Amino acid sequence: MSSLLYRPDWPEARERLSTWWNGGDIGRPVVQISCPRAERWEAVDPMPRPEGWTSRYSTASMEYKLHLARTACLGREFLGESCPSYATGDLAPNCLALYLGCQGTEMPESVWCESCMPEPDLAQLVYDPENFYWQFSREATARGKELAAGRFLQGFPDLIEGLDTLCALRGTQETLIDMIERPDFVHAAMRQLTDLYFRYYDPLYELCRDEQGGSHWWIYAPGRLVKIQCDMSAMISADMFREFMNPLVREMTERTAYSLYHLDGPDALQHVEPLCEIETLDMIQWQPGAGAAGPWYPEWWPYLHRILDAGKKIQIPIGKPYAEWHFDDIHEPLTMLRDEFGEQFKQFDLHLGAGSREQAAELLDFVSF
Numbered sequence: 001m002s003s004l005l006y007r008p009d010w011p012e013a014r015e016r017l018s019t020w021w022n023g024g025d026i027g028r029p030v031v032q033i034s035c036p037r038a039e040r041w042e043a044v045d046p047m048p049r050p051e052g053w054t055s056r057y058s059t060a061s062m063e064y065k066l067h068l069a070r071t072a073c074l075g076r077e078f079l080g081e082s083c084p085s086y087a088t089g090d091l092a093p094n095c096l097a098l099y100l101g102c103q104g105t106e107m108p109e110s111v112w113c114e115s116c117m118p119e120p121d122l123a124q125l126v127y128d129p130e131n132f133y134w135q136f137s138r139e140a141t142a143r144g145k146e147l148a149a150g151r152f153l154q155g156f157p158d159l160i161e162g163l164d165t166l167c168a169l170r171g172t173q174e175t176l177i178d179m180i181e182r183p184d185f186v187h188a189a190m191r192q193l194t195d196l197y198f199r200y201y202d203p204l205y206e207l208c209r210d211e212q213g214g215s216h217w218w219i220y221a222p223g224r225l226v227k228i229q230c231d232m233s234a235m236i237s238a239d240m241f242r243e244f245m246n247p248l249v250r251e252m253t254e255r256t257a258y259s260l261y262h263l264d265g266p267d268a269l270q271h272v273e274p275l276c277e278i279e280t281l282d283m284i285q286w287q288p289g290a291g292a293a294g295p296w297y298p299e300w301w302p303y304l305h306r307i308l309d310a311g312k313k314i315q316i317p318i319g320k321p322y323a324e325w326h327f328d329d330i331h332e333p334l335t336m337l338r339d340e341f342g343e344q345f346k347q348f349d350l351h352l353g354a355g356s357r358e359q360a361a362e363l364l365d366f367v368s369f
Contacts, residue, residue, distance in 0.1 A: 002150065002211065004083075004084060004150065004151060004152060004153070005041055005042065005150055005151045005152075006041045006073045006074070006076075006078065006084035006151055006152050007078045007082075007083060007084050007152075010083065013080070013081050013082075013083070014212070014214065014220060014222070016030075016081055017030065017081050017219075017220050017221070017222065018214075018222040020081075021221055021222060021258055021282070022222075025346060026346070027346075027368055027369055028346060028364070028367045028368040028369060029345055029346055029347070029348040029349065029350050029367055030080070030081045030219070030348070030349040030350065031079075031080035031081060031082075031349075031350050031352070031363070031364055031367060032080055032081055032082040032083075032219065032349065032350065032351045032352075033079050033080040033082055033350075033351075033352050033353065033354055033360045033363060033364070034076045034077060034078050034079065034082050034353060034354075034360075035076070035077050035079065035353065035354040035355060035356050035357060035359065035360050036075060036076065036077070036355070036356075037074075037075050037076055037077045040074040040075055041073070041074050041151075042074065044067075044070055044071050044074065047063070047064060047067040049064065050064050054106040054107060054108055054109075055106065055107070055108060055109045055110060055111070056068055056090070057090060057091050057092055057104075057106065057110065057111045058106055059091060059104075059106075059132075059133070059136050060106075062136070062139065062140060062143075065088060065140055066088065066140070066143055066144060066147060068086075068088075069086045069088040069144045069147055069148070070147050072086045072152075073085075073086065073151075073152050077357055077360070079354075079357065079360045079361070079364070080360070080364055081219075081220070081349075083152075083153055083216055083220045084151070084152035084153065085152055085153040085154070085155045085216045085220075086144065086148070086152060086154070086155060087141075087154070087155035087156055087157055087158070088140045088141055088143070088144025088145075088147075088148075088154065088155075089136075089137040089138065089139075089140040089141030089144065089156075089157040089204070090137075090155075090156075090157040090158050091104065091111065091133055091136065091137050091157060092104050092110075092111035092113055092158070093110070093111070093158050093160065094113050094158070094159075094160040094164065094165060094168045095133070095137060095157040095158055095159050095160070095200075096159045096160055096161060096165045096193070096196070096197060096200065097113040097160070097165050097168035097169055098113060098131075098133035098134075098137075099128070099131050099133055099134040099137070099196075099200060100124070100125060100126075100128075100131075100165070100169060100196065101116045101117075101124060101128075101131070101169070102114055102115065102116050102168055102169060103116065104133065113168040115168065115169060115170060115171040115174075116169060117169045117170045120170070120174075120178055120182055120185045120189075122185070122188055122189060122192060124169070125169075125189060125192040125193060125196060126196075127196060127199050134200070137157050138203070138204070138207075141154060141157065141204060141207045141208065142207050145207050145208070153208075153210060153215075153216045153220070154207065154208045154216075155208065155216050155217060156201075156204055156205075156208055156215070156216075156217050156227070157204065158227075159197060159200060159201065159204075160229060161193060161194065161197045161228060161229075161248065161252070162190055162193060162194070162228075162230055162244075162245060162248045163175065163186075163190070163230050163232050163233070163244060163245060164229060164230055164231055164232055165193055166178075166186070166189055166190070166193065167232050172232060172235075175232070176232075176235060176236075179236070179240060179244065183243075186244060187244070190244060190247070190248055194248055194251055194252065197252070198255060201226070205224055209224075217260065218260060218285065218315065219260065219283075219315065219349055221257070221258035222257075222258075223256075223257030223258055224255075224256040224257045224258070225256065225257070225258045225259070225260070226252055226253070226255075226256040226258075226259050226260070227259075227260045227261075227262060228248075228249055228252055228253075228259065228260070228261045228262070229261065229262035229263075229264065230245050230268075230271075231264050231265075231268075233245065233268050233271055234264075234265055234267035234268050235267075237270070238270045238271055238273060238274055241270075241271045241274050242274045242277075245271075245274070246274055246275075246277070246278060249261065249275070249278050249281060250278050250280060250281075253278065253280035253281050253282070254280050258282055258283075259280065259281050259282045259283065260282065260283045260284075260285055260315065261275055261281055261283070261284045261285065262285045262287065263275070263284050263285060263286050263287065264287050264289060265287070265288065265289040265292070266288060266289070266292055269300075269303055272284075272303050272306055272307060273306070275307075276306060276307060276310035276312065279311075281312060282312060282313060283312055283313035283314065283315055283349065284307050284312055284313075284314055284315070285314075285315040285316070286300065286303070286304065286307075286314060286315070286316050287316075287317070288300065294318075294333060295316040295317065296316060296318065296333040296336055296337050297336075298336070298340075301340055304341070305341075308341065308344045308347055312347075313347045313348070313349060314347060314348050314349070315348070315349040315350075315351070316348065316349075316350065316351070317350075317351040317352070318330060318333050318334065318350055318351065318352040330352060330354075330363060331366065334350075334363070334366060334367055338367065343369075345367075346369070350367070
């Protein structure tokens with residue numbers, strides 16, 4: 001196993017992650033923690049921001065996008081099980097919709113996918129090798145992999161799938177109506193979207209995998225990793241989720257080696273039970289969303305217990321992944337979780353930040369058993 005310039009002890013961290021994913025005990029939770037680095041890992045010449053550049057998703061300049069990939073991890077120390085990585089080919093929080101015909105409207109720090117399917121037309125759900133966004137994303141990922149070699153890992157574009165992608169293509173209101181009035185269309189669309197998802201995922205995985213076959217999507221896993229989500233599920237019942245999403249989640253987790261489901265907001269908690277019924281789903285990331293209590297708060301514990309009792313792992317941020325809280329503030333949520341969940345606390349993947357290597361080392365010791 002080769003090391004990474006931006007994480008010299010990466011082989012050891014990768015081995016711990018492999019042990020953890022495969023049911024072993026590393027003596028504590030997985031902790032993805034980073035801190036500022038006094039000196040950059042290497043010198044990289046600055047590049048002026050090009051005209052028309054709106055965010056890291058922008059397609060205004062391939063060279064500047066590659067520059068961002070080259071410089072994203074230079075000023076951070078990566079400790080615990082954190083990994084320097086960058087998704088160079090990421091063009092929107094729904095790249096699959098762009099690949100399938102949506103036009104991306106670039107805004108500061110985001111991209112809006114304009115709906116492009118005014119009628120429920122399955123004929124529009126086709127692979128287009130000449131699609132601008134797919135060509136740009138694939139080239140950026142391929143060239144990013146060359147930049148990343150020996151330095152950091154290449155991450156996946158945020159593809160997204162299923163009902164969220166159908167909402168991007170059709171419009172959210174139209175999709176909700178389709179689910180009631182044209183369920184056969186929705187089922188057929190989900191079938192085609194899943195096949196199309198892997199038409200893109202498979203070549204991207206080959207560009208993102210490391211020499212061991214591992215991949216990174218919010219966490220490193222020692223094989224084909226998939227991140228799944230359905231943010232629109234806040235608007236549907238658990239029975240509708242079982243009908244339309246459970247088959248997709250089950251298939252996607254069966255076609256990959258490791259899996260992570262992004263559960264977003266209190267209105268989505270009704271779907272914990274349907275998700276726990278899917279044996280092949282490995283982990284659920286819990287994000288309460290803006291304005292809600294942090295993901296470690298007691299009001300969420302019954303749901304977290306249900307997830308753990310179903311044999312699944314949990315990923316949560318303690319603050320924002322790279323935010324430097326006041327150091328003492330981090331101990332309280334860690335203590336709450338350790339006291340409540342005991343040995344099951346080892347099944348958590350915690351994302352947090354520290355102000356220095358010394359603080360990071362203290363936190364790693366603090367959560368160890």
